[in-house]
Amino acid sequence: MEQNYYQLLEINKTSTDADIKRAYFRIIKKYPVDQYPEEFKTIRIAYDTLRNSQTRKEYDAKMLHGDLVEQLKNEAMNAYTNDEFEDAKRLFKEVLTIVPTLTETRNYYALSFLFTEEYHQALQHFKMVVHEEPENTTYQLNYGRALEKCGKEEEAIRLYKKMYIMEPDNMDPLFQLIDLYLNRNETFNALKTLDQAISSQSKSGGFHAFYYLLKRIKVSVRIRNKVELMKSLDLCRDLLLKHESEQGNMMGDLTDLGLDLYKRKLYGYAKPIFEFVQKENSEPNEKFDSLVSETILRANVYDEFDLLERDERVIDYVKHVFILYLHGGDFTEDEFDRYTENAYDNLHDSSVYNAEETLKSIKRVLIKYPNLFQEREKVLHNFMETCKHSIQCHDEFEILKNDSHVCHPVKRLVAYYLIYFDSEDEKREMFASIKDDFMDETDRSLKRSIDRLESRYPALYGLNEDFFRDFQ
Numbered sequence: 001m002e003q004n005y006y007q008l009l010e011i012n013k014t015s016t017d018a019d020i021k022r023a024y025f026r027i028i029k030k031y032p033v034d035q036y037p038e039e040f041k042t043i044r045i046a047y048d049t050l051r052n053s054q055t056r057k058e059y060d061a062k063m064l065h066g067d068l069v070e071q072l073k074n075e076a077m078n079a080y081t082n083d084e085f086e087d088a089k090r091l092f093k094e095v096l097t098i099v100p101t102l103t104e105t106r107n108y109y110a111l112s113f114l115f116t117e118e119y120h121q122a123l124q125h126f127k128m129v130v131h132e133e134p135e136n137t138t139y140q141l142n143y144g145r146a147l148e149k150c151g152k153e154e155e156a157i158r159l160y161k162k163m164y165i166m167e168p169d170n171m172d173p174l175f176q177l178i179d180l181y182l183n184r185n186e187t188f189n190a191l192k193t194l195d196q197a198i199s200s201q202s203k204s205g206g207f208h209a210f211y212y213l214l215k216r217i218k219v220s221v222r223i224r225n226k227v228e229l230m231k232s233l234d235l236c237r238d239l240l241l242k243h244e245s246e247q248g249n250m251m252g253d254l255t256d257l258g259l260d261l262y263k264r265k266l267y268g269y270a271k272p273i274f275e276f277v278q279k280e281n282s283e284p285n286e287k288f289d290s291l292v293s294e295t296i297l298r299a300n301v302y303d304e305f306d307l308l309e310r311d312e313r314v315i316d317y318v319k320h321v322f323i324l325y326l327h328g329g330d331f332t333e334d335e336f337d338r339y340t341e342n343a344y345d346n347l348h349d350s351s352v353y354n355a356e357e358t359l360k361s362i363k364r365v366l367i368k369y370p371n372l373f374q375e376r377e378k379v380l381h382n383f384m385e386t387c388k389h390s391i392q393c394h395d396e397f398e399i400l401k402n403d404s405h406v407c408h409p410v411k412r413l414v415a416y417y418l419i420y421f422d423s424e425d426e427k428r429e430m431f432a433s434i435k436d437d438f439m440d441e442t443d444r445s446l447k448r449s450i451d452r453l454e455s456r457y458p459a460l461y462g463l464n465e466d467f468f469r470d471f472q
Contacts, residue, residue: 005046005059013060020050053133054104061099069098073105085112103132107139110146119149137163141172148180156180168200169208175215187223194219198235207243210236210250214257221261221269224306229269233276240280251277255288262291265326267299268306302326304369311368314361317343317350321376344379351383353420355390358383392459393418400457409437410449417463447472 006012009023024047033040049055061069076091092109095102110125123146129139140163147156157180163173174197181190194216201209213236220229240250254277261270274292281288305322308314320343328336350358362380366373373380397418400406412434421427438446450468454461461468 003042004063005050008043008046009050011050017051020047024051054102057099057101057103061102065098069095069102072098073102076105077108080108080112083115085115088112089116101132103129103136103139106132107142111142114142114146114149117149119146122146123150137167137170137172141176144173144176148183153180153184164197168197171211171215174212178215178219182219182222187225190219191216191228202239205242207239207246207249210239210243210246210253213239214253217254217257217273221266226268226272229272233272236276237280247280251281258295262295265298265302267295267301268303271295271299300371301375304372308365308369308372311364314364315350315354315357317347318358318361318365318380321347321379322372325376347383348386349420351386352390355387355394359387359391362387389459389462393463396457396460400453400460403452403456405452406449407441407445409434409441410446410453412437414453414457414460414463417460 006015009020009027011019011023015023024043027043028040031039031043049059058069072091072095076088076095079085079087079091089109089112092105092112095105096109099105106125107129110122110129113119113122113125123143126139126143126146130136130143133139140159144156144159147153147159157177160173160177160180163170164177167173174193178190178194181187181193194212198209198212198216201212213232216232216235217229220226220232236250236254240247243250254273258270258273258277261267261273271292274288274295278288278292305326308319308322324336324340324343331339347358362384365380397414400411400414416430416434419430421430450461450472453468454472
Protein backbone atom coordinates (compact mmCIF):
# COMPACT_ATOMS: atom_id res chain seq x y z
CA MET A 1 0.00 0.00 0.00
CA GLU A 2 1.35 3.44 -0.97
CA GLN A 3 2.63 5.38 2.08
CA ASN A 4 1.66 8.85 0.82
CA TYR A 5 -1.15 9.72 3.26
CA TYR A 6 -3.15 11.70 0.70
CA GLN A 7 -2.99 8.89 -1.81
CA LEU A 8 -3.72 6.38 0.92
CA LEU A 9 -7.00 8.12 1.78
CA GLU A 10 -7.69 8.90 -1.90
CA ILE A 11 -7.83 12.67 -1.34
CA ASN A 12 -5.73 15.67 -2.38
CA LYS A 13 -3.90 18.46 -0.54
CA THR A 14 -6.87 20.85 -0.78
CA SER A 15 -9.27 18.42 0.94
CA THR A 16 -11.17 19.79 3.92
CA ASP A 17 -11.48 18.19 7.38
CA ALA A 18 -14.89 16.87 6.34
CA ASP A 19 -13.42 15.38 3.17
CA ILE A 20 -10.72 13.64 5.21
CA LYS A 21 -13.25 12.19 7.64
CA ARG A 22 -15.50 10.85 4.86
CA ALA A 23 -12.53 9.37 3.06
CA TYR A 24 -11.33 7.63 6.22
CA PHE A 25 -14.64 5.89 6.89
CA ARG A 26 -14.91 4.92 3.24
CA ILE A 27 -11.44 3.37 3.16
CA ILE A 28 -11.67 1.39 6.42
CA LYS A 29 -14.72 -0.41 5.06
CA LYS A 30 -12.37 -1.94 2.50
CA TYR A 31 -9.82 -2.87 5.17
CA PRO A 32 -11.60 -4.14 8.34
CA VAL A 33 -9.26 -4.27 11.33
CA ASP A 34 -9.84 -7.99 11.94
CA GLN A 35 -8.84 -8.92 8.37
CA TYR A 36 -6.22 -6.27 7.56
CA PRO A 37 -4.65 -5.18 10.92
CA GLU A 38 -1.47 -3.69 9.42
CA GLU A 39 -3.31 -1.86 6.63
CA PHE A 40 -5.88 -0.56 9.11
CA LYS A 41 -3.10 0.71 11.39
CA THR A 42 -1.46 2.62 8.51
CA ILE A 43 -4.78 4.13 7.47
CA ARG A 44 -5.45 5.23 11.03
CA ILE A 45 -2.03 6.91 11.30
CA ALA A 46 -2.68 8.75 8.04
CA TYR A 47 -6.10 9.89 9.25
CA ASP A 48 -4.81 11.05 12.66
CA THR A 49 -1.99 12.98 10.95
CA LEU A 50 -4.13 14.77 8.37
CA ARG A 51 -7.14 15.58 10.54
CA ASN A 52 -4.98 17.65 12.93
CA SER A 53 -4.03 20.98 11.38
CA GLN A 54 -0.62 21.13 13.08
CA THR A 55 0.52 17.60 12.23
CA ARG A 56 -0.88 18.03 8.71
CA LYS A 57 1.30 21.12 8.20
CA GLU A 58 4.32 19.24 9.49
CA TYR A 59 3.59 16.32 7.19
CA ASP A 60 3.21 18.62 4.19
CA ALA A 61 6.53 20.29 5.06
CA LYS A 62 8.27 16.95 5.31
CA MET A 63 6.91 15.87 1.94
CA LEU A 64 8.17 19.10 0.37
CA HIS A 65 11.52 19.56 2.14
CA GLY A 66 12.43 16.09 3.31
CA ASP A 67 14.06 15.84 6.76
CA LEU A 68 15.55 19.37 6.78
CA VAL A 69 12.59 20.98 8.58
CA GLU A 70 12.39 18.16 11.13
CA GLN A 71 16.13 18.44 11.82
CA LEU A 72 15.94 22.22 12.32
CA LYS A 73 12.89 21.84 14.57
CA ASN A 74 14.69 19.29 16.75
CA GLU A 75 17.75 21.53 17.05
CA ALA A 76 15.55 24.52 17.91
CA MET A 77 13.63 22.60 20.60
CA ASN A 78 16.93 21.35 22.01
CA ALA A 79 18.18 24.92 22.38
CA TYR A 80 14.83 26.04 23.84
CA THR A 81 14.81 23.21 26.40
CA ASN A 82 18.34 24.15 27.50
CA ASP A 83 17.40 27.84 27.88
CA GLU A 84 19.60 28.81 24.94
CA PHE A 85 16.96 31.20 23.65
CA GLU A 86 19.09 33.17 21.20
CA ASP A 87 19.99 29.97 19.36
CA ALA A 88 16.40 28.80 19.63
CA LYS A 89 15.12 32.01 18.02
CA ARG A 90 17.58 31.68 15.15
CA LEU A 91 16.65 28.06 14.48
CA PHE A 92 12.88 28.58 14.84
CA LYS A 93 13.16 31.47 12.39
CA GLU A 94 14.91 29.19 9.86
CA VAL A 95 12.07 26.69 10.15
CA LEU A 96 9.42 29.39 9.70
CA THR A 97 11.25 30.84 6.73
CA ILE A 98 10.88 27.47 5.02
CA VAL A 99 7.35 26.69 6.33
CA PRO A 100 5.66 29.81 7.75
CA THR A 101 2.43 27.92 8.49
CA LEU A 102 3.82 25.80 11.38
CA THR A 103 1.79 27.27 14.23
CA GLU A 104 3.37 25.25 17.04
CA THR A 105 6.85 26.28 15.90
CA ARG A 106 5.78 29.93 15.83
CA ASN A 107 4.40 29.55 19.35
CA TYR A 108 7.81 28.40 20.62
CA TYR A 109 9.45 31.16 18.61
CA ALA A 110 7.25 33.68 20.42
CA LEU A 111 7.99 32.05 23.79
CA SER A 112 11.71 32.45 23.11
CA PHE A 113 11.14 36.19 22.65
CA LEU A 114 9.18 36.21 25.90
CA PHE A 115 12.08 34.67 27.81
CA THR A 116 14.56 37.17 26.35
CA GLU A 117 12.19 39.97 27.42
CA GLU A 118 11.51 41.09 23.85
CA TYR A 119 7.84 41.38 24.67
CA HIS A 120 6.55 43.26 21.65
CA GLN A 121 8.10 40.75 19.24
CA ALA A 122 6.57 37.93 21.30
CA LEU A 123 3.18 39.62 21.19
CA GLN A 124 3.35 40.02 17.42
CA HIS A 125 3.96 36.30 16.87
CA PHE A 126 1.45 35.15 19.51
CA LYS A 127 -1.16 37.25 17.71
CA MET A 128 -0.45 35.33 14.51
CA VAL A 129 -0.63 32.02 16.37
CA VAL A 130 -3.99 32.86 17.96
CA HIS A 131 -5.36 34.03 14.63
CA GLU A 132 -4.32 30.71 13.06
CA GLU A 133 -5.73 28.52 15.87
CA PRO A 134 -8.22 30.58 17.93
CA GLU A 135 -9.51 27.53 19.82
CA ASN A 136 -6.13 26.55 21.26
CA THR A 137 -6.21 27.44 24.98
CA THR A 138 -2.43 27.25 25.42
CA TYR A 139 -1.85 29.77 22.65
CA GLN A 140 -4.52 32.07 24.09
CA LEU A 141 -2.88 31.97 27.54
CA ASN A 142 0.56 32.68 26.05
CA TYR A 143 -0.96 35.61 24.17
CA GLY A 144 -2.39 36.88 27.47
CA ARG A 145 1.02 36.68 29.13
CA ALA A 146 2.53 38.72 26.31
CA LEU A 147 -0.24 41.32 26.66
CA GLU A 148 0.60 41.62 30.36
CA LYS A 149 4.32 42.03 29.67
CA CYS A 150 3.57 44.74 27.10
CA GLY A 151 1.53 46.69 29.65
CA LYS A 152 -1.80 45.85 28.01
CA GLU A 153 -3.25 44.48 31.23
CA GLU A 154 -6.86 45.53 30.63
CA GLU A 155 -6.82 43.68 27.31
CA ALA A 156 -5.35 40.63 29.05
CA ILE A 157 -8.11 40.76 31.70
CA ARG A 158 -10.79 40.80 28.99
CA LEU A 159 -9.13 37.86 27.26
CA TYR A 160 -8.97 35.74 30.45
CA LYS A 161 -12.56 36.54 31.36
CA LYS A 162 -13.77 35.60 27.88
CA MET A 163 -11.84 32.33 28.00
CA TYR A 164 -13.29 31.45 31.40
CA ILE A 165 -16.85 32.24 30.27
CA MET A 166 -16.38 30.04 27.21
CA GLU A 167 -14.82 27.20 29.24
CA PRO A 168 -15.85 27.50 32.93
CA ASP A 169 -14.26 24.13 33.74
CA ASN A 170 -10.85 25.28 32.50
CA MET A 171 -9.03 26.62 35.56
CA ASP A 172 -5.98 28.06 33.77
CA PRO A 173 -7.55 31.30 32.43
CA LEU A 174 -9.15 32.01 35.80
CA PHE A 175 -5.91 31.39 37.70
CA GLN A 176 -3.96 33.58 35.29
CA LEU A 177 -6.57 36.31 35.80
CA ILE A 178 -6.23 35.96 39.60
CA ASP A 179 -2.44 36.25 39.40
CA LEU A 180 -2.77 39.35 37.23
CA TYR A 181 -5.08 40.96 39.78
CA LEU A 182 -2.57 40.17 42.54
CA ASN A 183 0.30 41.64 40.51
CA ARG A 184 -1.79 44.81 40.24
CA ASN A 185 -2.38 44.73 44.03
CA GLU A 186 -6.10 44.28 43.39
CA THR A 187 -6.63 41.79 46.21
CA PHE A 188 -10.37 42.46 46.43
CA ASN A 189 -10.89 41.63 42.74
CA ALA A 190 -8.77 38.48 43.05
CA LEU A 191 -10.75 37.09 45.98
CA LYS A 192 -14.09 38.22 44.57
CA THR A 193 -13.44 36.47 41.25
CA LEU A 194 -12.35 33.30 43.02
CA ASP A 195 -15.38 33.32 45.33
CA GLN A 196 -17.72 33.67 42.36
CA ALA A 197 -16.06 30.69 40.68
CA ILE A 198 -16.24 28.64 43.91
CA SER A 199 -19.93 29.49 44.34
CA SER A 200 -20.68 28.56 40.74
CA GLN A 201 -18.85 25.24 41.00
CA SER A 202 -20.47 24.42 44.36
CA LYS A 203 -23.93 24.92 42.89
CA SER A 204 -23.15 22.50 40.09
CA GLY A 205 -22.45 19.90 42.78
CA GLY A 206 -19.02 18.85 41.51
CA PHE A 207 -15.78 18.44 43.41
CA HIS A 208 -14.13 20.87 40.97
CA ALA A 209 -14.66 23.68 43.50
CA PHE A 210 -11.88 22.25 45.69
CA TYR A 211 -9.20 23.25 43.19
CA TYR A 212 -10.49 26.82 43.30
CA LEU A 213 -10.40 26.62 47.09
CA LEU A 214 -6.81 25.39 46.92
CA LYS A 215 -5.98 28.43 44.81
CA ARG A 216 -7.83 30.61 47.34
CA ILE A 217 -5.61 29.25 50.12
CA LYS A 218 -2.49 30.04 48.06
CA VAL A 219 -3.79 33.56 47.45
CA SER A 220 -4.42 33.98 51.20
CA VAL A 221 -0.81 33.01 51.88
CA ARG A 222 0.52 35.27 49.16
CA ILE A 223 -1.30 38.31 50.58
CA ARG A 224 -0.37 37.18 54.14
CA ASN A 225 -3.99 37.13 55.32
CA LYS A 226 -4.72 34.43 57.90
CA VAL A 227 -8.37 35.44 58.19
CA GLU A 228 -8.92 34.61 54.52
CA LEU A 229 -6.91 31.41 54.97
CA MET A 230 -9.20 30.24 57.78
CA LYS A 231 -12.25 31.16 55.68
CA SER A 232 -10.88 29.03 52.84
CA LEU A 233 -10.39 26.05 55.18
CA ASP A 234 -13.95 26.42 56.48
CA LEU A 235 -15.18 26.26 52.89
CA CYS A 236 -13.07 23.13 52.40
CA ARG A 237 -14.78 21.56 55.42
CA ASP A 238 -18.22 22.35 53.99
CA LEU A 239 -17.24 20.86 50.63
CA LEU A 240 -15.87 17.73 52.29
CA LEU A 241 -19.25 17.05 53.90
CA LYS A 242 -20.77 16.82 50.41
CA HIS A 243 -17.94 14.74 48.95
CA GLU A 244 -16.71 12.38 51.67
CA SER A 245 -15.40 9.98 49.03
CA GLU A 246 -12.91 12.65 47.94
CA GLN A 247 -11.40 13.05 51.42
CA GLY A 248 -8.19 11.26 50.47
CA ASN A 249 -7.55 13.54 47.49
CA MET A 250 -8.33 16.69 49.46
CA MET A 251 -6.17 15.72 52.45
CA GLY A 252 -3.30 14.76 50.15
CA ASP A 253 -3.35 18.08 48.26
CA LEU A 254 -3.65 20.10 51.47
CA THR A 255 -0.80 18.17 53.08
CA ASP A 256 1.42 18.81 50.05
CA LEU A 257 0.59 22.52 50.23
CA GLY A 258 1.34 22.58 53.97
CA LEU A 259 4.68 20.85 53.42
CA ASP A 260 5.60 23.38 50.73
CA LEU A 261 4.83 26.24 53.14
CA TYR A 262 6.80 24.46 55.87
CA LYS A 263 9.85 24.22 53.58
CA ARG A 264 9.51 27.93 52.80
CA LYS A 265 9.46 28.61 56.58
CA LEU A 266 5.91 29.99 56.41
CA TYR A 267 5.05 28.04 59.54
CA GLY A 268 2.22 30.35 60.58
CA TYR A 269 0.36 29.44 57.39
CA ALA A 270 1.33 25.76 57.36
CA LYS A 271 0.05 25.38 60.92
CA PRO A 272 -3.74 25.84 60.32
CA ILE A 273 -3.54 23.64 57.20
CA PHE A 274 -1.83 20.83 59.11
CA GLU A 275 -4.28 21.22 62.01
CA PHE A 276 -7.18 20.96 59.55
CA VAL A 277 -5.77 17.75 58.04
CA GLN A 278 -5.02 16.35 61.50
CA LYS A 279 -8.57 17.00 62.70
CA GLU A 280 -10.28 15.58 59.59
CA ASN A 281 -8.18 12.41 59.50
CA SER A 282 -9.81 9.78 61.67
CA GLU A 283 -6.74 7.55 62.01
CA PRO A 284 -3.83 8.79 64.18
CA ASN A 285 -0.47 9.27 62.51
CA GLU A 286 2.41 9.62 64.95
CA LYS A 287 4.85 11.01 62.40
CA PHE A 288 2.37 13.59 61.13
CA ASP A 289 1.31 14.54 64.68
CA SER A 290 4.97 15.19 65.50
CA LEU A 291 5.27 17.41 62.43
CA VAL A 292 2.19 19.38 63.51
CA SER A 293 3.61 19.92 67.01
CA GLU A 294 6.93 21.13 65.60
CA THR A 295 5.13 23.43 63.15
CA ILE A 296 3.10 24.98 65.99
CA LEU A 297 6.28 25.75 67.94
CA ARG A 298 7.99 27.26 64.92
CA ALA A 299 4.87 29.18 63.97
CA ASN A 300 4.84 30.92 67.35
CA VAL A 301 8.44 32.06 66.83
CA TYR A 302 8.07 33.10 63.19
CA ASP A 303 4.74 34.84 63.79
CA GLU A 304 6.43 36.93 66.47
CA PHE A 305 9.27 37.71 64.07
CA ASP A 306 6.78 38.94 61.44
CA LEU A 307 5.50 41.40 64.05
CA LEU A 308 9.02 42.27 65.23
CA GLU A 309 10.11 43.19 61.70
CA ARG A 310 7.38 45.86 61.60
CA ASP A 311 8.00 47.06 65.16
CA GLU A 312 9.62 50.49 64.89
CA ARG A 313 10.32 50.56 68.62
CA VAL A 314 12.98 47.87 68.24
CA ILE A 315 16.25 48.97 66.64
CA ASP A 316 17.52 47.15 63.54
CA TYR A 317 20.68 45.86 65.26
CA VAL A 318 18.52 43.75 67.59
CA LYS A 319 16.34 42.52 64.71
CA HIS A 320 19.41 41.43 62.74
CA VAL A 321 20.31 38.86 65.39
CA PHE A 322 16.97 37.10 64.78
CA ILE A 323 17.17 37.35 60.99
CA LEU A 324 20.41 35.37 61.06
CA TYR A 325 19.04 32.84 63.52
CA LEU A 326 15.79 32.18 61.64
CA HIS A 327 17.08 32.48 58.09
CA GLY A 328 20.65 31.29 58.47
CA GLY A 329 19.94 28.37 56.15
CA ASP A 330 19.62 30.82 53.25
CA PHE A 331 23.35 31.64 53.46
CA THR A 332 26.52 29.71 52.77
CA GLU A 333 28.62 28.81 55.80
CA ASP A 334 31.16 31.56 55.06
CA GLU A 335 28.40 34.13 54.53
CA PHE A 336 26.68 33.08 57.75
CA ASP A 337 29.91 33.42 59.77
CA ARG A 338 30.69 36.80 58.23
CA TYR A 339 27.18 38.20 58.70
CA THR A 340 26.97 36.85 62.26
CA GLU A 341 30.27 38.47 63.26
CA ASN A 342 29.16 41.74 61.69
CA ALA A 343 25.73 41.62 63.38
CA TYR A 344 27.21 40.92 66.81
CA ASP A 345 29.84 43.65 66.40
CA ASN A 346 27.14 46.16 65.47
CA LEU A 347 24.93 45.15 68.40
CA HIS A 348 27.93 45.36 70.77
CA ASP A 349 28.75 48.88 69.55
CA SER A 350 25.10 49.84 69.90
CA SER A 351 25.06 48.40 73.45
CA VAL A 352 28.07 50.56 74.34
CA TYR A 353 27.39 53.82 72.49
CA ASN A 354 23.57 53.73 72.31
CA ALA A 355 22.98 51.76 75.47
CA GLU A 356 19.61 53.11 76.64
CA GLU A 357 17.90 52.67 73.26
CA THR A 358 19.42 49.22 72.80
CA LEU A 359 18.38 48.10 76.28
CA LYS A 360 14.82 49.31 75.68
CA SER A 361 14.71 47.31 72.44
CA ILE A 362 15.94 44.10 74.06
CA LYS A 363 13.50 44.48 76.97
CA ARG A 364 10.67 45.04 74.49
CA VAL A 365 11.57 41.77 72.76
CA LEU A 366 11.59 40.05 76.16
CA ILE A 367 8.08 41.29 76.99
CA LYS A 368 6.35 41.44 73.60
CA TYR A 369 8.01 38.51 71.83
CA PRO A 370 8.78 35.90 74.53
CA ASN A 371 9.03 32.88 72.20
CA LEU A 372 11.48 34.77 70.02
CA PHE A 373 13.51 36.02 73.01
CA GLN A 374 13.79 32.48 74.34
CA GLU A 375 15.56 31.35 71.18
CA ARG A 376 18.42 33.85 71.71
CA GLU A 377 18.07 34.33 75.45
CA LYS A 378 21.74 33.84 76.44
CA VAL A 379 23.06 36.16 73.73
CA LEU A 380 20.55 38.91 74.53
CA HIS A 381 21.17 38.67 78.28
CA ASN A 382 24.88 39.26 77.61
CA PHE A 383 24.08 42.35 75.55
CA MET A 384 21.66 43.56 78.25
CA GLU A 385 24.50 43.38 80.75
CA THR A 386 26.72 45.33 78.35
CA CYS A 387 24.01 47.99 78.05
CA LYS A 388 23.58 48.25 81.82
CA HIS A 389 27.32 48.54 82.33
CA SER A 390 27.53 51.23 79.66
CA ILE A 391 24.66 53.18 81.25
CA GLN A 392 26.33 52.93 84.64
CA CYS A 393 29.58 54.18 83.10
CA HIS A 394 27.89 57.22 81.63
CA ASP A 395 26.06 57.95 84.89
CA GLU A 396 29.34 57.74 86.80
CA PHE A 397 31.07 59.91 84.23
CA GLU A 398 28.51 62.69 84.67
CA ILE A 399 29.52 62.79 88.36
CA LEU A 400 33.21 62.35 87.60
CA LYS A 401 33.29 65.43 85.36
CA ASN A 402 32.67 67.66 88.40
CA ASP A 403 34.86 65.69 90.84
CA SER A 404 37.77 67.98 91.77
CA HIS A 405 39.64 65.07 93.39
CA VAL A 406 40.28 63.48 90.00
CA CYS A 407 42.79 65.21 87.73
CA HIS A 408 42.01 66.26 84.18
CA PRO A 409 44.23 63.68 82.36
CA VAL A 410 42.46 60.79 84.13
CA LYS A 411 39.05 62.26 83.21
CA ARG A 412 40.21 62.56 79.60
CA LEU A 413 41.41 58.94 79.61
CA VAL A 414 38.02 57.74 80.89
CA ALA A 415 36.28 59.83 78.23
CA TYR A 416 38.54 58.21 75.67
CA TYR A 417 37.15 54.78 76.64
CA LEU A 418 33.58 56.03 76.38
CA ILE A 419 33.76 57.90 73.07
CA TYR A 420 33.02 56.31 69.70
CA PHE A 421 35.67 57.29 67.15
CA ASP A 422 34.91 57.62 63.46
CA SER A 423 38.47 56.67 62.47
CA GLU A 424 41.62 55.11 63.87
CA ASP A 425 43.56 58.30 63.11
CA GLU A 426 41.23 60.33 65.29
CA LYS A 427 41.58 57.72 68.05
CA ARG A 428 45.41 57.77 67.92
CA GLU A 429 45.49 61.57 67.88
CA MET A 430 43.40 61.85 71.06
CA PHE A 431 45.42 59.18 72.89
CA ALA A 432 48.67 60.97 72.03
CA SER A 433 47.22 64.18 73.45
CA ILE A 434 46.19 62.39 76.67
CA LYS A 435 49.72 60.97 77.07
CA ASP A 436 51.12 64.50 76.87
CA ASP A 437 48.69 65.61 79.61
CA PHE A 438 49.82 62.71 81.80
CA MET A 439 53.44 63.92 81.49
CA ASP A 440 52.45 67.31 82.88
CA GLU A 441 50.71 65.81 85.94
CA THR A 442 52.50 64.83 89.20
CA ASP A 443 52.74 61.19 90.20
CA ARG A 444 51.00 61.93 93.50
CA SER A 445 48.05 63.55 91.70
CA LEU A 446 47.73 60.68 89.23
CA LYS A 447 47.94 58.06 92.00
CA ARG A 448 45.29 59.85 94.09
CA SER A 449 43.00 60.23 91.05
CA ILE A 450 43.13 56.58 90.10
CA ASP A 451 42.63 55.47 93.71
CA ARG A 452 39.50 57.61 93.86
CA LEU A 453 38.37 56.22 90.47
CA GLU A 454 38.63 52.69 91.84
CA SER A 455 36.73 53.46 95.06
CA ARG A 456 34.01 55.84 93.79
CA TYR A 457 33.56 54.89 90.14
CA PRO A 458 33.87 51.07 89.84
CA ALA A 459 32.25 50.83 86.39
CA LEU A 460 34.66 53.41 84.92
CA TYR A 461 37.60 51.77 86.63
CA GLY A 462 36.50 48.47 85.04
CA LEU A 463 36.80 49.93 81.52
CA ASN A 464 40.51 49.07 81.64
CA GLU A 465 41.16 47.63 85.06
CA ASP A 466 44.52 46.08 84.19
CA PHE A 467 45.88 49.38 82.91
CA PHE A 468 44.74 51.33 85.96
CA ARG A 469 46.12 48.70 88.36
CA ASP A 470 49.52 48.73 86.65
CA PHE A 471 49.47 52.50 86.69
CA GLN A 472 48.81 52.51 90.42
